[in-house]
Amino acid sequence: MKPLKHRDEKSLTWMLLDEAATMAFGAHLLRSALGHGLVTLSGPLGAGKTTLVRGLLRATGYQGAVKSPTFTLVESYESKERSIYHFDLYRLADPDELEWLGFRDYLRPEALCLIEWPEKGAGFLPSPDLEITLTPCPEGRKLKLSAGTLKGDAMLGCLLTGDP
Ligand SMILES: Nc1ncnc2c1ncn2[C@@H]1O[C@H](COP(=O)(O)OP(=O)(O)OP(=O)(O)O)[C@@H](O)[C@H]1O
Numbered sequence: 672m673k674p675l676k677h678r679d680e681k682s683l684t685w686m687l688l689d690e691a692a693t694m695a696f697g698a699h700l701l702r703s704a705l706g707h708g709l710v711t712l713s714g715p716l717g718a719g720k721t722t723l724v725r726g727l728l729r730a731t732g733y734q735g736a737v738k739s740p741t742f743t744l745v746e747s748y749e750s751k752e753r754s755i756y757h758f759d760l761y762r763l764a765d766p767d768e769l770e771w772l773g774f775r776d777y778l779r780p781e782a783l784c785l786i787e788w789p790e791k792g793a794g795f796l797p798s799p800d801l802e803i804t805l806t807p808c809p810e811g812r813k814l815k816l817s818a819g820t821l822k823g824d825a826m827l828g829c830l831l832t833g834d835p
């Protein structure tokens with residue numbers, strides 16, 4: 672994990688130099704989310720959103736494949752210890768489809784929801800605790816974090832002080 676680039680009151684920016692750094696950030700996020708919350712992942716195709724989720728899931732001990740659930744919209748990773756839901760809304764035609772998908776049932780307080788392409792669910796999705804934006808750049812990926820709730824503020828604090 673490379674050094675923090677910039678911090679203001681509500682956001683943090685990191686530079687991730689390679690795929691391993693993006694995965695490591697996912698593991699760091701798992702620890703900082705304390706297992707629950709709503710986290711959105713924005714950025715263009717191939718920005719590294721799924722890579723970050725893969726790193727997070729590997730840190731739970733999950734060894735199976737982790738792909739963008741582009742066609743199924745959601746992939747569930749449930750165990751005795753935790754419930755993690757990975758959404759990819761890229762192919763969502765209308766935010767109201769989230770209602771039919773039973774999206775609200777996933778938003779339980781003890782669940783961690785990670786949402787790629789949140790803009791496709793605009794108007795239906797509640798405010799995320801944490802917004803992550805990945806931007807490709809010559810050095811790798813720039814990752815920006817913004818808190819949207821008090822819980823998100825606490826997560827930002829953990830991400831800043833905890834070991835990556
Ligand atoms: N920090 C990084 N520096 C350089 N390459 C990276 C970095 N992080 C991830 N990558 C690479 O970028 C690609 C990202 O693919 P990934 O599937 O994670 O993107 P995505 O944002 O989920 O795309 P999509 O919107 O299509 O689902 C992978 O090839 C991965 O190896």
Ligand SMILES: [Mg+2]
Nearest residue numbers: 720721739787
């Ligand atoms: Mg993806």
